[in-house]
Amino acid sequence: MTENATTTTSKEPIKASEFDPKFKYELIKMHGGEKLLKCYQCGTCTSDCPIARYSDDYRPRTILRMANLGLKDRVLKSNTLWLCAACYTCTDRCPQDVEVASVIRVLRNLAAENGCVPQVFKDQASCILESGYAYKIPDLRIKKRETTGLPPLPKGNPESIRKILKGVSFMKHVEGSKGETNEQQ
Amino acid sequence: MSNNNKYLIFLGCAVPYRVSSYEISARKVLAKLGVELVEMPEFNCCGLPLDPVSHEMMLILAARNLAIAEQTGLNILTLCPGCAGTLKKVNKTLKEDKVLREKINTHLKESGLEFKGTTTTKHIMQVLIEDVGIDKIKKAVVKPLTMLQVAEHVGCHLLRPKSVIGFDDPEDPQTLKTLIEATGATCLDYIDETECCGAPSVGVSDKIALQLARDKLNHVKMVDAQALITICAFCHIMFDTNELRIEKMFSETYGIPILHYPQLLGLALGLTPEELAFNELRVNTSKLLKQVNEGAK
Ligand code: SF4
Ligand code: SF4
Numbered sequence: 001m002t003e004n005a006t007t008t009t010s011k012e013p014i015k016a017s018e019f020d021p022k023f024k025y026e027l028i029k030m031h032g033g034e035k036l037l038k039c040y041q042c043g044t045c046t047s048d049c050p051i052a053r054y055s056d057d058y059r060p061r062t063i064l065r066m067a068n069l070g071l072k073d074r075v076l077k078s079n080t081l082w083l084c085a086a087c088y089t090c091t092d093r094c095p096q097d098v099e100v101a102s103v104i105r106v107l108r109n110l111a112a113e114n115g116c117v118p119q120v121f122k123d124q125a126s127c128i129l130e131s132g133y134a135y136k137i138p139d140l141r142i143k144k145r146e147t148t149g150l151p152p153l154p155k156g157n158p159e160s161i162r163k164i165l166k167g168v169s170f171m172k173h174v175e176g177s178k179g180e181t182n183e184q185q
Numbered sequence: 186m187s188n189n190n191k192y193l194i195f196l197g198c199a200v201p202y203r204v205s206s207y208e209i210s211a212r213k214v215l216a217k218l219g220v221e222l223v224e225m226p227e228f229n230c231c232g233l234p235l236d237p238v239s240h241e242m243m244l245i246l247a248a249r250n251l252a253i254a255e256q257t258g259l260n261i262l263t264l265c266p267g268c269a270g271t272l273k274k275v276n277k278t279l280k281e282d283k284v285l286r287e288k289i290n291t292h293l294k295e296s297g298l299e300f301k302g303t304t305t306t307k308h309i310m311q312v313l314i315e316d317v318g319i320d321k322i323k324k325a326v327v328k329p330l331t332m333l334q335v336a337e338h339v340g341c342h343l344l345r346p347k348s349v350i351g352f353d354d355p356e357d358p359q360t361l362k363t364l365i366e367a368t369g370a371t372c373l374d375y376i377d378e379t380e381c382c383g384a385p386s387v388g389v390s391d392k393i394a395l396q397l398a399r400d401k402l403n404h405v406k407m408v409d410a411q412a413l414i415t416i417c418a419f420c421h422i423m424f425d426t427n428e429l430r431i432e433k434m435f436s437e438t439y440g441i442p443i444l445h446y447p448q449l450l451g452l453a454l455g456l457t458p459e460e461l462a463f464n465e466l467r468v469n470t471s472k473l474l475k476q477v478n479e480g481a482k
Contacts, residue, residue: 031240031285032240050380050381050383050397051386051393053397054392054393054396054397055390055393082237082389083386083389083390083393084237085341085381085383085384085385085386086236086237086341086385087341087345087381087385088341088342088345088346089341089345089381091345091346092345092346092347092355092356099346101346105236105237105240106240108237108238109237109238109239109240112237112238112239117238118389120388120389121234121235121237121238124230124234124235125235125238125242128229128230128235128246132227132228132229132230133198133201133202133229133230134198134199134230134234134235135198135199135202135203137198137201137202141201141202141205142201144205145201145205148205148209148462149209150205150208150209150212151224153196153201154196154224154225154226154227154228155227156227156228156229157227157229159296160227160249160296160298161229161246161249161296163295163296164245164249164292164293164295164296164298165242165245165246165292166292166295167292168239168241168242168245168292169239169241170235170238170239170241170242171242173238
């Protein structure tokens with residue numbers, strides 16, 4: 001996915017220089033990350049996470065611990081971060097109300113900000129810019145609606161979408177938007 | 186805005202892209218129950234797919250939809266739980282957070298729009314149970330499906346996170362069961378009913394996604410359900426489109442038809458399988474339909 005990608009369970013010894021003691025304060029200022037510091041590492045999130053059940057690496061509790069410790073690069077460059085299914089089970093069950101899924105989303109947003117963006121998100125964003133829809137809906141399907149008695153598919157308004165997304169920092173990753181960059185495929 | 190039988194339909198992306206059987210059956214059933222749908226003009230993706238990479242972009246995209254809906258004076262009905270969850274969540278957040286609202290409105294203003302927070306979003310399930318009502322549905326049933334024993338998969342986003350959605354109980358959801366039983370069918374309990382279908386992991390880790398779906402199908406098979414009932418485009422794709430693939434990959438046999446709830450309800454309301462787009466389903470439904478026709482168990 002990205003160069004130098006890691007997993008959050010990497011066994012590489014942690015060097016003192018890897019800790020960023022201010023990282024957690026950066027996170028709690030972000031919408032959704034506010035309650036990170038309340039995590040007391042009980043493990044409810046991991047034990048109820050459907051992804052952790054099948055992944056050897058993905059552990060929401062570990063991700064939260066690493067975030068609290070300030071292991072910024074390890075977390076943000078980790079491939080495992082992208083495994084979360086956003087099912088919100090952890091958010092509903094965390095006894096500390098940490099809003100775990102939102103903290104993970106905040107981390108992913110930061111990873112994206114730093115250039116780690118899985119291709120699928122770039123593709124969906126450019127589809128939205130082009131048509132309003134997150135997928136390229138084939139013409140055949142649009143035509144078929146008529147024969148199956150469905151009303152015509154409402155047309156998107158790409159011009160309006162472009163206007164309202166002006167100045168959004170993620171746009172630098174989106175093909176077809178102004179200031180297009182192609183870093184980090 | 187309190188018109189309980191007229192809604193703006195927000196189709197989202199996945200339904201028109203891949204699951205027209207859901208849209209066809211939902212529209213037929215809603216029409217039969219007296220719910221009028223108005224097409225939502227110029228809507229865009231609800232924003233959810235981009236939340237992992239840009240919360241800001243998600244908020245703006247969702248708010249644009251809400252602002253357009255507000256101009257029509259109608260409330261929103263969605264078929265996709267993800268769209269419903271996103272629009273509800275953003276509506277709540279922006280109503281409560283003045284600073285954020287102003288920031289998002291600065292973006293919307295570029296296109297002459299403004300978010301005010303005057304619209305309500307409901308998923309089709311919520312409209313059926315709260316606005317149409319279980320009594321009206323029961324009265325409309327002309328062909329009780331008493332011969333069927335099915336299982337339900339309600340999925341994640343219709344119910345979670347609880348603090349935002351505030352509908353039913355994510356730990357022991359009853360709405361879909363109640364709606365299934367209104368058709369006369371029996372709704373069976375099974376292990377891990379509320380577990381994720383795996384769909385969000387497709388593309389990131391197909392293996393994990395398919396393992397999750399396999400688990401669910403195994404559990405549904407254990408109780409001998411004649412069909413699995415879904416209410417989400419993604420869950421449906423996960424089970425119906427992938428059932429054969431999962432059977433091959435893990436050397437299993439299921440043969441469990443995956444129906445959209447409106448298809449099941451439609452049968453009970455006297456609509457034909459053709460009208461309900463049964464022909465678009467991947468898993469063979471002929472045995473199930475024969476049972477419905479013959480009324481036999
Ligand atoms: S459930 Fe909450 S408190 Fe427990 S480890 Fe997870 S985030 Fe921390
Ligand atoms: S939201 Fe993500 S971390 Fe939380 S339980 Fe679901 S998949 Fe696991």
